[in-house]
Amino acid sequence: MEAQTSDFLTVKKSSPRIEAFKMFLKRLFKNKAAVIGGLIVIFIVFVGIFGPHLVKTDPYAQNLLNKLQPPSKEHWFGTDNFGRDIFTRIVYGTGLTLKVGFLSVLFGGVIGVIFGIVSGYYGGIIDTLIMRVMDVLLAFPGILLALAIVSVLGGSITNVIIAVGIFSIPTFARIVRGSTLEVRKLEYVDAIRALGASDMRIIFKHILPNILSPIIVQGTMRIATAILTASGLAFLGLGAAPPTAEWGAMLSDGRSYMHNASHMVLFPGMMIVIAVLAFNVFGDGLRDALDPKMKQ
């Protein structure tokens, strides 16, 4: 009897969700590109959090006698027009870049997911209204919407996060609406509703957990887009105020010194490419692992 109970418990422990998660991890670790992308993401996050405590130089310390120095043993990425160490500034800028990327996606993601679920779940006039608003937001190509918002709100990190976040809302809303429409039609949702569950309970307890995969994938990919957009805004002078170490702004500063100090442009740009690439590759891998059907 005891053995039977033990067997029963063992079976119960490996629930379908745990099994699915194990399968997901197995598929993810099989994908070499995704693993490399993931490791780079972890490294970037590590640098963003602990980097400023590990480098000893001050990112804002000016030394005009030492300005525009090429890469050397003392200054791995050279110095800028104020003699500041570019490597240190890049390390400090990593945290800022990640902050803008994560927070803007979180902001846009939360609002987009709410709009998407409400739209897909309730349908009708609510759906039409929300989706038309999303169409309007999508009618602004490229970084134009974020540019317009931040240009009137004024250049600051908070405003960049808001602008880039708003830029992400329609993408999340459309994807989540599509997924909600699929899940809503399933029989188990009808059964839960018949049992008297409230709309909120159905949405948060039964629909949301089942549409998390596309949200996670989209979130990862959008961080890459957010980093690109935010650095583009900073390049135009619409990001953090000087002398903040921000990759896009550092690139912009380097423009005037390109003929004799190309490293001022090269290294911040390379960092943006590496960060965006890592999030894109990791996002691709997550998508393939979470939904193998979408791989093609």
Next chain:
Amino acid sequence: MTKYIIRRLLQTIPVLFGVSILVFSLMFLIPGDAAQVIAGEGASEQTIENIREKLGLNDPAYVQYGRFITNAIQGDLGNSVRTGRSVMEEIEVRFWTTFELAIYSTILAVFIGLIAGVISAVRHYTLTDVAIMIIALFGLSMPNFWLGLMLIQWFALGNLPFGLTMPDWLFNIVQMKPSGWGEWNQMVLPVITLGTGGAAIIARMTRSSMLEVIGQDYIRTARAKGVSERIVIYRHALKNALIPVVTVIGLEFGAFLGGAVLTETIFAINGMGRLTVTAISQRDFPILQGTILVISLLFVLVNLLVDISYKFLNKRIDLN
């Protein structure tokens, strides 16, 4: 078909209406007094009042919007608060430059993207495929403003990475101008800068679309009948694989219009993108509203044309 076009046109109206509201609302997003912000710090009360009067900011919001939309429909987007010139005139002078830049970038992106995508799909899971997809991933992840600066560095200044300099004989052949628009050697670098990201997206899309089509029964049947591989790929597969790619091309053209803001700034091209950036730095909000409105309208129109072109490309699409 006519019904479909009429319905799509009607669906566009609320979007355009929404775009106009959002563009108009930009003025209300300005923290504090818009007239004060436009006039700048230290401006006299009289100057601020003049701006308020000129822009009609004393009227209620709905009156202001009514005036904005009525004038916009008639092609009047107000006047620049800096130069006093008509916003439409300012845009007209620069519109074709940005349009040309976006068109040439689209042509480059489609040309490279399609070739790379088809080669990648035909040789899928080979070294060529992997190499093309890695390059595409780089193209996708590269900020175009950085690529632009690097291209200027290499092909306009002749400075290669790590302190190397391009040999004179080679530099004389490949040398490009770092700024301006009109001559071919001024246009090459901006077009590559803007088109690269799009080429990467089209290559990825073409590859996945081709792979999907190649796996279908009718392709297997064609092969079984002994049709040559070249005909199978180019006549049967590519034709159907192109349908989803068309959407991406339309979206990319729009993205290029938006992306022109950065490219035109880097290469000092006097187009709508640069006009937008100048308007932001000068806090010239009528110009900013005008450029954003025109670019968005163009984007909506391009998407409409793409949707309609679907019908001609694929009869299987359910227009309902």
